Amino acid sequence: MLLSLIKIIAFFAVVLAIALGAQHLSETAQMLQIRYGGTEIALTPVKAVAALLVLMVLAWLIFKILGLIVAVLRFLAGDETAVNRYFSRARERKGYAAFAEGMLAVASGEGKLAQDKAARAGRYLNQPHLTNLLAAQAAETAGDSKQAVGIYRQLLEDDRTRFVGIRGLMRQKLAEGDTQKALLLAQKAYALKPRHAEVQDTLLDLQTREHDWKGARKTLKDKRNQGQLPKAVALRRDAVLALKEASDVLAEGQSASAREAAISAAKASPDLIPAAVLAARSYIGQKDFRNASRILEKTWSVRPHPDVAGAYAEIVPDEKPAARLRRFERLIAKNPQHEESRLLKAELLLAAEDFPGARRALGDLAETHPTVRTLSIMAAIERGAGADDAVVRGWLTKALTASRGPQWVCDKCHNVMAEWSPVCDSCGGFDTLTWREPDAARQAATASATGAEMLPLLVGSPRKDAEDAPDLSEPVQPHPPGPAEPEGQRRESATPNVAPGMVPREEDYVSASDPSATVTDPEPKPEPKPEPEVIAPEPTAEPAPEPVAEEEPQMVRPDAQPADEDDWSQPGKGK
Structure with a gap:
């Protein structure tokens, strides 16, 4: 106002x-x-x-x-005039309008319309670094990968668009499945823009796929230094990469470098089970049993695993069951309430023929968490304690359909793998395998990672062919007690003196009195049966008929259990 x-x-x-x-x-x-x-x-x-x-x-x-x-x-001389500038401004207005409409078409997924608008914008605008980019994106939207590759190659000629061209070609190679060329392009893009987050992730993923562990560790270090990755996550992933690098170096015969890498990985991530096992075996190879025990005990306190127990047994491979039980008490004490500790103690007591102690160590696991392994141990306990064959067969029947227990499961796609790997075979996820029990839908279709299929403590490791596999359709016949054995003690009750966590062979199962007697011998010894097991016929004038073997229900090995499955005690790997 x-x-x-x-x-x-x-x-x-x-x-x-x-x-x-x-x-x-x-x-x-x-x-x-x-x-x-x-x-x-x-x-x-x-x-x-x-x-x-x-x-x-x-x-x-x-x-x-x-x-x-x-x-x-x-104008007559051909020089630029206001008339030309007028028409040029009109062309620019039309070109930018077509460019804007093309970008909207790309965003809405209309590939054909986007290509038409890109061509129109290219005619009106004299800015190829913009119109070529729109044309490439339009070709990708329309599914014309050949034209997109050609345009991205043109973008390589301009310094302003070289990174965009390399990145576009990299994405095309990834879509085609050519990971080797995609890796080379990712390295070039990373050299141009080392702080580009997408290029970093793509390069790291491709390096792990191609087993370039050294390059992956360098990329991971750059991400950590740039603050794009938390410290804890970076240490964990670096430990995984160091473990695989150590495995490859060990395969080449360079044990010293492998030992250092494995020890470094185990220190960085104590819950990385394969790193601890590899480091412990490196120490064992150097006769450094103290450090081997220390690193395995530390891992057991964080995450108990059968492979850790197997490596712990390799420290003193020839010890007797009683001595092994005493030595393993130190390992079990690191995490005594864990299910794996209870199973390990039960197996050690079985090897020492302390069947009541094995039953106490197992507790109620056979009822609360019935798995192939727990039910197999329970069957071994019953056999060793002198139970009837029907009781043993009952536990075996339950084991046929029981869960296989914890396995290496991918947290991303829920794929189950027999051995740990830094990359999932199904989805390609990095460091996604966890030692846990998979869902019921994947139990039957996947072999157990530990190899503890049917009765590992009784029938030994699985055969390599179907002909050598033990026939589970025949009932297990117990041997009668020997003359020097007390009543009720069976010859099969003896368990082999093998490392805990390691599946014994068939010839390892011998009795204490007769080393030649094996558990899997289908024919009973020609010794008189114990009196309680003989059914006396009623007195009659006619001769007693020959006893007819009662038909027993056949227990057929499930198809999901391959005969040549890996041994459950082989070293697995995981976090």
């Missing part, structure tokens, strides 16, 4: 000043005289001012006419 009032007052002041000035000039008696060539012109002050304004306007018109003449001459 006040500003408007000021503007009005200023306007009237200017008008008043002009009016007063004109009145003053009109009252002035002085005249403006102009003499030229004998001609004299006398002008009043007002006329003089008007004549000056007219002259200024005429001068402006003359300059404009001269400029028009010059522009026409330049």
Whole structure:
């Protein structure tokens, strides 16, 4: 309001000043005289001012006419003129409009329309770094990968679009499944922009797929230094990569480098089971049993695993069952309430023929968490304690359909793998395997990672062919007690003196009195059966008929259990 009032007052002041000035000039008696060539012109002050304004306007018109003449001459000479600039601005307006419509078409997934708009924008705009990019994206949207690759190659010629071209070609190679060329392109893109998060992740993924563990560790270190990865996650992934690098180096025969890498990985991530096992075996190879025990005990306190127990047994491979039980007490004490500790203790007591102690160590696991391994141990306990064959067969029947227990399961796609690997075979996820029990749908279709299929403590490791596999359809016949054995003790009750966590062979199962007697011998010894097991026929004049073997229900090995499955005790790997 006040500003408007000021503007009005200023306007009237200017008008008043002009009016007063004109009145003053009109009252002035002085005249403006102009003499030229004998001609004299006398002008009043007002006329003089008007004549000056007219002259200024005429001068402006003359300059404009001269400029028009010059522009026409330049136009005839072929030089750029205002006419060309006018038409150029019109073309730019049409080109940018087509470019904007093409970007919207790409965003909405209309590939054909996007290609048409990109071509129109390319005709009107003289900016190939923009129109080529739109054309490449439009070709990708339309599914024309050949045209997209050709345009991305053109983008490589311009410094402003070289990174975009490399990245586009990398994505095309990934879509085609050519990971080797995609890795080379990712390395070039990473060299241009080392802080680009997507390029870093793609390069790291491709390096792990191609088993370039050294390059992957370098990329991971860069991500950590740039603050794009938490410290704990970076240490864990670096430990995984160091473990695989150590495995490859060990395969090449460079044991010293492998030992250092494995020890470094185990220290960085104590719950990385394969690293601890590899490091412990490296120490064992150097006769450093103290450090081997220390690293395995530390891992057991964090995450007990059968492979850790197997490596712990390799420290003293020839010890007797009683001595092994005493030595393993230190390992079990690191995590005594864990299920794996209870199973390990039960197996050790079985090897020492302490069947009541094995039953106490197992506890109620056979009821609360029935797995193939727990039920197999329970069957071994019952056999060793002298239970009837029906009781043993009952536990075996339950084991046929029981869960296989913890296995290496991918947290991303739930794929089950027999051995640990840093990369999932199914989805390609990095460091996604966890030692846990898979869902019921995948139990039957996957072999157990530990190899503890049917009754590992009784029938030994699985056969390599179907002909050598033990026939589970025949009932297990117990041997009668020997003359030097107490009543109720069976010859098969003895368990082999093997490392805990290692599946014994068939010939390892021998009794304490007769080393030649094996558990899997289908034919009983020609010794008289114990009196409680003989059914006396009723007295009659006719001769007693020969006893007819009672038909037993056949227990057929499930198809999901391959005969040549890997041994459960072989070293697995995981976090």
